[in-house]
Amino acid sequence: MKNIKRGLLILWCCAQVGSVWAQAVGVAAKVNGVEISNFRLERHFADYLLAQGRSVGAIRSPNVYKRLKTEALEQLIDKELLWQEAQKRGLNVDPARVQTALKKLKAAFGSPENFARRLAQEGFDEASYTDYLGQELAAMMMLEALTPVSAPLAAEVDRLYQLNMKQFERPEQIQARHILLNVSSASDKESVAEVRQQIIGLQQQLNQGADFAALARRYSQDSTAQQGGLLDNFQRGDMVPSFETAAFALLPGAVSEPILTQYGWHLIKLEQRHPAVSMPEQEAKALIKRQLATEQVTQARAEALTRLRSDSELVVLSR
Missing domain, CATH: 1.10.4030.10 (Porin chaperone SurA, peptide-binding domain)
Incomplete structure (x- = not known):
């Protein structure tokens, strides 16, 4: 409307x-x-x-x-x-x-x-x-x-599909929560150990039935604290190696052991796992075909209007 x-x-x-x-x-x-x-x-x-x-x-x-x-x-x-x-x-x-x-x-x-x-x-x-x-x-x-404009050639659609197959795939992703207690890169061993004892204390509360999100909101020193430590979906390669390895090894609902990264000590809870998916070939090729058709129409219209302009007398008085 x-x-x-x-x-x-x-x-x-x-x-x-x-x-x-x-x-x-x-x-x-x-x-x-x-x-x-x-x-x-x-x-x-x-x-x-x-x-x-x-x-x-x-x-x-x-x-x-x-x-x-x-x-x-x-x-x-x-x-x-x-x-x-x-x-x-x-x-x-x-x-x-x-x-x-x-x-x-x-x-x-x-x-x-x-x-x-x-x-x-x-x-x-x-x-x-x-x-x-x-x-x-x-x-x-x-x-x-x-x-x-003519319909895009099947050979061109096939060629572009082969070149861009990765674009139609989504690798395995997971969603997790975490609690972070910061450790400075300049911290000595005693300070690192002290923070580790604090994260172990939170781990013990979780083992006794405490709610992970509630503890994250109260104690986590990460920007995700207000969201109960909830992270956006991520895939392999998105996080630092030690954090990623621990997170991907978990089953949904499980909590990791304390993990040390350059940011500090973490506890990670896996919320859900999203398996890798690929767009069906037929659907992907249909998408490519529509994009090619749109590009052809756009180019053809620009060229047609350019020809009309070149054969016409135009005087622009307002700029």
Whole structure:
């Protein structure tokens, strides 16, 4: 529903910045002699920001504002080029398709009154917006016609799968809790032994039925103390060797003997073990195929728009 509303070029956010309307006079660009007014740019700019989850009032940096405004203008120029090309080729949108799209937009606003009110805020009436919507649909159809792409070759999909098989595998992982009592690297043997006795004391409490998470919250000197010592899932190679070896040797629910690392003395409790998994080959190849198709479409569209621009007369007056 939200995406449908965005398609209406909402100017609601522009009400926060009154100066926008003062600037919406004059011409932003000319495309083969056809003017793109500043007013038209402001309407499209609002929609461009909303599509990115932004609003005019939230932009604090003048450089960011200028960059986004330029991007919106470039997009608007592309739309005008596509519309003009559609006219040249006699590409017409089925009126029934336009009416279907219009009906969906009306439904998104809950009532005809809300829809009409929003159109008026944007400088449209239903007739002019219907014309505009037809142009938008024609531009989209023209872009599709200019960028026919074939399905990715099976051989290329196979090749990329073989090269990236590791990317579709997740090695064995575990989740654990730990209690850490710090030992400085400069500590002498007596200090290390003293801290070891403290961690043994906590081990004895666990053996008597104490809750590991509760002890971690009370005594652990690690940043995970507030989470009861809970660590994120990790795999072999993520932790220091002595800690990792002890953790992976445990069964779920078991607690390790005191383990010394460069950080201090640890007690480790294994919460759960996640075995290694691999994405099925067919699923992985389907993912590669979709990515290749997306890349081909993106490249083809960029090339088509570049050709249209090179064959056109463009004058940009607003930067």
